[in-house]
Amino acid sequence: MTLLDAKNITKSFGGLTAVNDVTLTVEKGRIVSVIGPNGAGKTTFFNILTGIYKPDKGTVVFDGRPIAGSRPDQIAALGMRRTFQNIRLFGNMTVLENVLVGMHTHLHAPFWSIVTRAGSVRHEEARARERARERLAYVGLDDKRDALAKNLPYGDQRRLEIARALAGEPKLILLDEPTAGMNPNETAEATDLIRRLRDELGLTVVLIEHDMRLVMAISERISVLDYGTKIAEGDAATIRSNPRVVEAYLGKGATA
Amino acid sequence: MATTTPPSSAWERLTEPLRSGPTAYGFLGLYAAVCTWLLLTNPRTSLGTDIVFVLFLLLVLFTFRSRVARPFKIGLAAALLGIVLPIFGTLNPFYIDVATQAGIFVTLALGLNVVVGFAGLLDLGYVAFFAVGAYLWGILSTPQLTEINPAWSPVPPIMFYPFVLLGLVAGGVFGVLLGLPVLRLRGDYLAIVTLGFGEVIRVLANNLDKPVNITNGSQGIREIARPPLIFAEPLRGLGLRFDDQQLYQQFFYFAVLLVVLLTMIVVSRLKSSRIGRAWEAIREDETAAIAQGIPLVRMKLLAFAVGASFAGAMGVIFASKQLFINPPTFDLLRSINILAMVILGGMGSIPGVVLGAVFVTLLNLQILPRTATVLREAQDAGFPIPETFDPTQYQRLLFGLLLILMMIFRPEGILPDERRSEELHEAQQAQQEEPPPEEAAATPAG
Numbered sequence: 017m018t019l020l021d022a023k024n025i026t027k028s029f030g031g032l033t034a035v036n037d038v039t040l041t042v043e044k045g046r047i048v049s050v051i052g053p054n055g056a057g058k059t060t061f062f063n064i065l066t067g068i069y070k071p072d073k074g075t076v077v078f079d080g081r082p083i084a085g086s087r088p089d090q091i092a093a094l095g096m097r098r099t100f101q102n103i104r105l106f107g108n109m110t111v112l113e114n115v116l117v118g119m120h121t122h123l124h125a126p127f128w129s130i131v132t133r134a135g136s137v138r139h140e141e142a143r144a145r146e147r148a149r150e151r152l153a154y155v156g157l158d159d160k161r162d163a164l165a166k167n168l169p170y171g172d173q174r175r176l177e178i179a180r181a182l183a184g185e186p187k188l189i190l191l192d193e194p195t196a197g198m199n200p201n202e203t204a205e206a207t208d209l210i211r212r213l214r215d216e217l218g219l220t221v222v223l224i225e226h227d228m229r230l231v232m233a234i235s236e237r238i239s240v241l242d243y244g245t246k247i248a249e250g251d252a253a254t255i256r257s258n259p260r261v262v263e264a265y266l267g268k269g270a271t272a
Numbered sequence: 273m274a275t276t277t278p279p280s281s282a283w284e285r286l287t288e289p290l291r292s293g294p295t296a297y298g299f300l301g302l303y304a305a306v307c308t309w310l311l312l313t314n315p316r317t318s319l320g321t322d323i324v325f326v327l328f329l330l331l332v333l334f335t336f337r338s339r340v341a342r343p344f345k346i347g348l349a350a351a352l353l354g355i356v357l358p359i360f361g362t363l364n365p366f367y368i369d370v371a372t373q374a375g376i377f378v379t380l381a382l383g384l385n386v387v388v389g390f391a392g393l394l395d396l397g398y399v400a401f402f403a404v405g406a407y408l409w410g411i412l413s414t415p416q417l418t419e420i421n422p423a424w425s426p427v428p429p430i431m432f433y434p435f436v437l438l439g440l441v442a443g444g445v446f447g448v449l450l451g452l453p454v455l456r457l458r459g460d461y462l463a464i465v466t467l468g469f470g471e472v473i474r475v476l477a478n479n480l481d482k483p484v485n486i487t488n489g490s491q492g493i494r495e496i497a498r499p500p501l502i503f504a505e506p507l508r509g510l511g512l513r514f515d516d517q518q519l520y521q522q523f524f525y526f527a528v529l530l531v532v533l534l535t536m537i538v539v540s541r542l543k544s545s546r547i548g549r550a551w552e553a554i555r556e557d558e559t560a561a562i563a564q565g566i567p568l569v570r571m572k573l574l575a576f577a578v579g580a581s582f583a584g585a586m587g588v589i590f591a592s593k594q595l596f597i598n599p600p601t602f603d604l605l606r607s608i609n610i611l612a613m614v615i616l617g618g619m620g621s622i623p624g625v626v627l628g629a630v631f632v633t634l635l636n637l638q639i640l641p642r643t644a645t646v647l648r649e650a651q652d653a654g655f656p657i658p659e660t661f662d663p664t665q666y667q668r669l670l671f672g673l674l675l676i677l678m679m680i681f682r683p684e685g686i687l688p689d690e691r692r693s694e695e696l697h698e699a700q701q702a703q704q705e706e707p708p709p710e711e712a713a714a715t716p717a718g
Contacts, residue, residue: 066563092565104560106553116546117553121565123546127574130545131538137545144546184565 018077019044019188019220020096025064025074027057034060035071036244042188042222042237047214049223049231051255052241053264058224059101061241062190065222066098067091079187093121097181098190101224103173107166111157111176114165115148118183148183155179155209171202178209188220189213195227203227207234232256240264292339300338300348303331308356315363322642325367328352329374329630336623353529358522362514368525372593374633375528376586381613381629382535382622383582388611389620389689390548391575392555394463396607397450397470401580403477403602404446405439405587407487410597413497419485432499436531436588443584444577451576455569458558470607478599492598496591499523524593531589532626535582540622542578551575609636616678618685627687635674640667 020042027035035057042048050058063069065076067088076084083091097118106114123144125137152158155175160168165176174194181189194210195203207230213219225231231238232252240248240255242264248255255261289295307328314321335348361368384398409432411417417424427435454465481489501519514522542548550571553561562568591597609632617628647663678686 068559068563087567088562089565089567092563098563100560100563104557104563106556106560108556109549109552113549113552117549117561117566118564120546120550120553125546127547130541130547133541141545180564 017044018042019079020065020222021075021077022061022065023075023077025061025071025076027060027064027069027071033244035064035241037074038239038241038244038246040222040239040246042220044187044220045214045218046236047210047221047223047234049225049235049238050241051225051228051231051238056241056264057244058241059192060244062098062192062222062224065091065190066096089121092184095185095187096190097184097186097188099174099177099181099192099194101192101196103177105165105173105176105180107164109165110162111152111165111168112145112148112161114176114180115151115183116144118151118180119144119148121184151179151182152176154182171198171205174198174202174206175209178213182213182217186219188222190222190224192224193226194223195225195230203230206230210234291334291337296338296340297344300331300335300340300344303334304348304352304356307331308352311356311360312363315360315367317364317366319642319646321364321367322638325370326634326639328357329371329634333623333627358525361521361525362518365518365521368521370634370637372521372525372528373637374630375525375532376590377610377613377633378532378626378629379528379535379582379586380610381617381625382532382539383579383586384610385579385614385620385622385625386539386542386551386582387575387579388614389625390543390555391551391572393572393575394459394466395576395579396463396467396604396611397473398466398579398583398610399602399604399606400450400470400473401443401446401583402587402590402606403473404442405584406591406597406602407477407493407587408439408442408584409435409588410493410496410591411486413592414493414495416485416488416493419488426497429497429499432497432588432592436585439588440581440585443587444581446584447576447578447580448573450580451573455572467604467607470602470604474599474602474604477602487599490599492596492601493591494596496595496597498592498595520593524589527589528586531582531586536622536626538578543622547571547574612675616675616685618688621685621687621689624685624687624689628685631686635671640670643667643670 018041020040022038022040025035025038025040026033038057038061040048040050040061050061052058060069064071064084065078067083067086067090070085074084075082078091078094078096081094083094083096106117109117123140125134125140129137149158149161152161155178157168157172157176157179160172165173168176178189178191178194191210195206198206210221210223211234214221223231223235235252237249237251238255239246240258240261242260247260247264248258250258290299307324310324311321311328332349332352335345335352338345357368357371361371380398380402383401384395387393387395387398411420412427412435413429413431414426417426450466450469454462457465477487478490480487481491487493498520501516501523503523504516504519507514507519550561550566553564553566554568554571558568594601610629613628613632614625615628616632617626618624641664644663644667647657651657651659651661651663
């Protein structure tokens with residue numbers, strides 16, 4: 017079953033075409049990677065999928081609904097969550113609160129019930145905290161739940177961002193360079209976590225990543241962007257042997 | 273740096289027995305008894321009474337900061353604010369008026385704190401919502417209404433009570449009206465637009481006396497209605513003989529106290545709810561907040577509406593208490609003053625903002641004028657203070673100096689939100705500690 021179907025996406029900024037006629041189809045339960053040199057338009061593509069940018073052309077269908085042009089919060093509420101390349105946590109809130117914010121779309125206490133502190137609100141809040149701690153335990157951060165997010169070590173911040181995305185009980189999670197800046201040890205842990213998201217939680221994962229070993233190891237399908245255009249698509253073996261991909265990464269003549 | 277005392281300073285260790293355990297009960301009880309005795313036996317307005325009055329209000333704060341049983345806390349605070357202070361007020365009306373003013377500003381500061389402290393939206397025109405509430409009751413309860421249309425007659429004074437709620441709604445509506453055009457703005461730009469909005473409301477109040485006389489212009493509105501004293505007869509039945517003046521002082525004191533309590537409850541409940549967290553998330557990072565499914569527009573408008581509604585309701589009470597309002601009552605300085613209360617007390621922190629509001633009000637109404645009087649008396653008594661030096665002229669200077677010193681030595685406010693205090697002192701710690709080398713290296717831009 018197709019979970020995400022982005023067709024012929026084009027987006028220009030002034031004279032620069034950041035994303036040019038890119039199509040990406042993601043089947044439910046897959047791990048799909050988008051790779052490409054710096055400036056290839058990968059993050060712009062993510063921003064279009066999550067509603068931060070409106071595409072100039074093209075359609076996005078998520079879980080059977082057209083979402084191109086919807087607001088980011090509406091798309092998030094439909095079950096698409098993301099992490100950011102340059103970690104964007106709520107630094108001055110605690111680790112637990114960050115996860116609770118991620119649950120926003122699943123908390124429905126109305127204004128008046130909050131003000132009168134109705135029993136239903138207390139119940140919902142208690143359950144949310146319980147669930148948030150489960151999420152934190154899942155990524156291995158439960159013992160740090162009362163720390164300020166910005167005081168966490170770098171690797172933990174990445175994991176907290178994933179926990180926050182998980183808190184929204186998404187169907188699809190977009191990870192923008194989840195291992196950037198990590199040492200090999202942390203990268204191995206992150207790889208394991210991404211795999212568990214799919215295997216244990218049944219999530220569909222789309223990944224932007226520069227670490228080729230990680231990409232080749234866990235993705236079932238890889239799309240390669242270069243100068244905003246998709247130049248190749250396929251499984252790890254196909255991509256590795258594709259001359260255009262090698263050229264994009266290493267320059268012309270490298271294949272000879 | 274010498275300015276930052278760690279939480280477990282020698283002072284804190286010395287005073288620890290006063291804040292917890294059986295000694296705390298004894299200390300608070302004795303403190304309360306002494307203050308009460310001093311206030312009730314010597315209620316004359318003087319420097320001594322001023323000091324005792326400030327100590328009395330500090331006691332209420334200590335009561336809440338001590339680790340004593342909750343019923344004791346609430347019981348003692350209720351006795352102090354609900355019994356001792358009103359009785360003292362019947363002996364000396366000046367101090368109960370100061371307390372009422374302080375309460376009015378506590379509500380305003382708490383409302384502004386929702387917008388500035390929680391949601392991080394800098395609002396420099398907050399007093400406009402206070403004006404909306406005040407003019408609402410001012411116009412509709414006085415013959416001013418017949419100026420607009422001779423066929424209309426003022427609403428009866430008993431309508432004061434529903435009008436407090438109406439002021440709440442009107443404040444909220446104006447909050448949304450201000451919010452709508454400024455949704456896309458942040459920081460400095462937002463501050464300028466809100467400043468403009470505040471001025472627009474004030475200038476409207478000043479100039480809407482022609483072609484149709486709505487606000488009576490710079491003359492202001494006089495003889496604003498007060499609600500009938502429905503409880504006067506039962507009180508007289510009890511043998512208590514107060515004149516109307518005293519009764520109104522008591523009435524407004526309790527009305528303001530009630531609104532303050534309600535505001536504190538509402539604000540603290542919102543803070544710890546999904547709505548409060550959404551506001552904080554918006555303050556921290558809008559893009560990340562919206563990616564969590566938080567509807568930015570709705571949440572920002574809600575912050576503006578909630579913050580403004582408290583000011584609207586308080587405006588109605590204020591107009592009725594003052595009997596007279598005019599445009600300068602709602603000038604920019606008033607907005608800045610309320611913002612100073614929020615920042616001085618501790619942005620985002622509810623106890624901090626309450627303390628900040630009480631402190632600034634006392635400073636303006638009591639401490640600074642008293643300092644001036646004391647200096648003047650010293651001058652008259654022959655102390656070597658130059659003849660040309662007029663202490664009363666230097667009140668605002670002292671206030672400004674105090675603000676500057678506070679921001680240098682305690683930028684997070686008197687009683688900061690616990691999480692925020694960490695944030696501001698971190699920078700100083702970072703200067704002292706060596707930078708962690710491997711972490712800095714492991715954090716590339718992207």
